[in-house]
Amino acid sequence: MSTSPSSSVQQARQALADRLREIRMAASLTGTQLAAAAGWDRSKVSKLEHAVTSPSADDIRAWCRLCGVPDRADDLVAARHEADSLYLEWRRLHRSGLRRQQESRLPLYERTHGFRSYSSWLVPGLLQTRAYAACVLESIMRRDKLPDDLEAAVAARMERQRVLYESGRRFAFLVEESVLRSTVTDAETMAGQLDHLLVVPSLPAVSLGVIPAGVGRARWPVEGFWVFDDVQVNVELVSGYLTIRRPAEVAEYGRAFSDLAGMAVYGRDARALIAAAIEALG
Template sequence: MSATSPSSSVQQARKALADRLRDIRVESGLTATALAEEAGWHRTKVSKLEHTATSPSAADIRTWCRVCGVPEQADELIAALRAVDSMYVEWRRLLRTGLRRQQEARLPVYERTRRFRAYSSWLVPGLLQTRAYTTAVLRSVQKRSGLRDDVDAAVASRMERQHVLHSGDRRFALLMEEAVLRSAVCDASTMAGQLDHLITCTSLPQVSLGVIPMGVGRTRWPTEGFWIFDDKQVNVELVSGYLTITQPGEIAEYAQAFTELAAMAVYGDQARALMRRALGALH
């Protein structure tokens, strides 16, 4: 993970780990210079680690704990490091094991969530995608990124995730920009099927599906797509990577953004009218 991150949640987690390392050094009675010398490091490395200028590796943490006389603390600190690393993951790292694994990794948070809120500025939200639409989207990702072809398995995993729509006491508030209804991410036949499916989804009692018209007066401008899972976690799809937010203050900011976007959306008959207009344009 880079020294700078797009989320204060990540920065705070990194600082907490750095502070723990500093506390261990201070309690051992070692100066930063003495620790660096004993570890065989450059004299500035300890300072950079304690001030989050660089992130430690697992090997760095083991060496730090050994030199400070507390090797038994290394495993716990390495676990904390891995938790920080998983908060912001670059796409190239996330996708290197294939699309299927990336889809499967998201299933647990969907299964434990009861209140879903999502906003999308460029794609139909995954829970409402048809199999053909998902295939077109993931095939594009696979080709663009030069990944091995496990698209069929990845599509099957995403389709399996949709069972949460019809199981348990769950509620879904989903928003999308009108431009999503007209985005050429697939062929006309696939998009027509997707629009028909969205029209059907507007009648699901557990789903509130809003569309933000292109001509609406804006109090909040289009932003990156995000999902809010209960009030416990936010996932954001950035251009560069995938961000997981658990800091309450940041979750509240996304909840406020969702509230403002939802106020600009239309629902029910008005939303269906926009969908049918987009469907008519395909023909």
């Protein structure tokens, strides 16, 4: 298993490794003794305890059995699965096509009441026009050589936007000004998308903030992320999709969002930046 670029993933794996080490030491076994009893190469115990490699479920069960605590194995195997599920490579996530990936996220949106979204490079999916979404998803499809289910994937993304109109929800969107001037689409599609951004904040549950390019920054631009209530954060990385559920880390993203929101402009000032981006399209 390769090491994730995310500290969240590595911390989860290291926490599991630390628990294995504590069990071995409580059993008064050296690494060499444990490896010999398990029939492993003597370096394997060290690699597992330093999270250089990830243990299999069988490794964990053998470890606990030889250390006299077989009843702890199930909990540790569950911890291993949790660490693995934090990070999904894009190709694995999309292997069934883009439509399936878009549809699979709908239940998360349906059970969430408070949404916070920050983007430094694309218009957030809930605010995308059909044409803009098609450009973005087609780019992913071509990049990752995925089956062509573009039309169905776009339809699924548009269907997800219905949550914007359902009562009992709140949406706070933040984008960097550079998002307004991105060239991910042709000029006509981008103009239509920017026109939509002028209108969508009129929805009673929607707030849209734009962080001006020249603003004094309390935080540098970071990776795009979504906060779902105070329960889960999803982060889009270059090589994968990260899910964070640890309360301390969810709270850290909440603080990051608050810092970024404090640098943004809203209402008339935000509309002026959007209008300037439209004018720049010619």
